[in-house]
Amino acid sequence: MRLFWSYGLFISILCIIGFYCILVTYNLIRALVGLEILIKAATLLIIVAGYITGHEALAQSLVITLIVIEAVVITVAVGIVLGIRSHNNSLDARKIRNLKG
C-alpha cells in the first residue's frame, strides 16, 4: 500500500497540472492538451491498481481499450476545434461567448 501512496502522489500532481491547464488557458488546443494529461493520470492510476493487486493482465487490457477510446474522443474534439477555427479564424476561447443565460 505504501507503493500506492507514492504513485498516488505523482498521479495527483498530474491531475493538478491537467486541471490547471484547462482552467487557465484561453487556447482551445491547450485545453485539449490538459484533458489528455488528465486522462493520462487516470491511465496511470489503473496500471498502478493492477500492479498492486496483481491483476496486471486485466489492467493491461483495460488500458489498451482506454487508449483507443481516448484517441477517438480527442480526434472528435479536435474536429470541433477546427470547426470553431474556420468560423472565428482564431483559437481564442474568449471569442466564443454567444451562449449564456
Place this chain on the structure above:
Amino acid sequence: MYSSLILLPFLSVIALNLPFRNLMKKLAFVVCLLVLLVQISLIVCPSICIWSNDLDIFGSFLQFNFAVDNLSRVMLFCIGIVLLAALFVQRYIIDDEERIFNFVNVLLLILIGMDGIVMVRDIFSLYIFLEITAVGSFILIGFNKDVDAFEAAFKYIILSVVATVLMLSSIALLLIVSGSTSFSSISDALKTSPDSLLISSAVAIFLCACFIKAGLIPFHGWLADTYSAAPAAVSVLLAGIVTKTVGAYTLIRIVNSVFGFESSINSLLLVIGIISIVIGALAALGQRDFKRMLAYSSISQVGYIILGLGCGTTLGLAGAVFHLFNHSIFKTLLFVNSAAVELETGTTDMNGLSGLSKKMPFTAMTSVVASLSAAGIPPLSGFWSKLIIIMALWMSGFYVYAVIAILASVLTLAYFLSLQRMVFFGRLKEDSANIKEAGLGLMFPALILALIIVAVGLFFPFIINTFILPAGNILGG
C-alpha cells in the same frame, strides 16, 4: 437474445458503409427505421418466434456480460421510441439524402452505445459504451456546422471528458478494493471490506461523474447551451434519452447494484436532487428561449428522478424509473413541438412568438398535453410518477423534501403556463400570415407521444402493476 440489440445496429452500420453506397444512401432511413422497430417490438412482445435462442450463436462472439431486467426493458423501450422520433424529425427537416445517411450512421452508433449502457453488468464496459454514446453526441451536436453548436459541443466535450476521468479514477480505486470490474464482485467486495478513505472517495468520485453526465445543478453548465444550440432533431435525442441514459440511468444502476443504499449516499442524492429541482425550475422561469426553458426544465425533472432514487426504498426506485420513462416521453414531445415552431417561424425566442395556436392547432394541443404531464396534472402520466416519488419520500420520513418537491411542482406549472401563454396563446402577430401547421412528418411522432402520455395516465393501474413496481422490485431478475 438481447445481444442482437447490439449486433443488429452494428451490422447495419457496416452494411450501410460497404460498397453500393449510392443504393445504401437511399435505403439508410428505412434501415434505421427497421432496426428501431425491431428493438421496440422485441421489448413489447419478447415472445415473437423469430427471436429464438439460435441468435445466441452471434452473442457468443461478444465478450460482454449482458443481462436484461425490468429496468433495462423500460429503458430499451424509451430508447427505441425517442430515437424513432428524432429520426422522423431529422427526415422532415432535412431532405438531403447525403445528410440523412450521415445522421443515420451516427444515430445507429448512439443506439449501440445506449443499448450497451442499459445491458452491461461490468463497470469498464459501462465506461466504453458511455464513451461511444458521448462521441456520437459530440458529432451530432455539431452536425449543422453552426458556430453556436460548435461552442456548445466544445463545452460538452470538456465536461464529459472530466466526468470520464473521474469515472476512470473511481474504476481504478474499485479495482484496488475488489480486484475485478464486474458489478457483482465489486458489490460483494464493498460489503465485506471495512470502510476506508479509498472506498468512500471512489464512491464519491463515481457519483460526481454521474452528476456531471446527467447535468445536475452544480455541474449543469453545459446542458442548457447544448440543448439550445444543437440542431432540432439532436435536441430531441439529447434531451429525450441520451443524458437520461448516461446520467440518470447509470446513477440508478450503480447505486442500486454496486454501491447499495447507505445513509450517506442517500442524503447526498436527496440534497443534489432537491437543489436541482428548485434551482432548475427557478432558472426555467427566467428564460426567454423556448429550447433553453425546456433544458432547465429537464434539469429540474432529473432532480425528481434523483430524489426518488435517494429514498432508498422500493417505492422510491419504482417512482424514479417511472418518472424517467415519463420524462423521456414528454420532453421528447416538447422538443418535437419546439422543432415544429422553429421550422415554421425561424426562431425559438419567445418574445418574437405569440398566438401560434391559431395557426398550428395540433402542435399547440400536443404541447399542452406534454406540459401538463410535466407539471403533474392528473390524469396524465407525469402526475402518477410524481405522486409515487412524493409518497415514497413521505413514507421514508423525509417530510421536508416531500413538501419542497410539491411546492416545486407548482413552479413547474408556472413556467410551462408562461411558455404556453407566450408561444401558443395570446394575439397573433401581424407579420405571421404565412405560418402554417408543421407537416405530417412532425405531426406523426407528436401524435404517438401524446397518445402514450394520455394512455399511460389513464391505464395507470394496469401499468403500475405490470411494469413499474416490478422494475423497482426485481432489479436482479
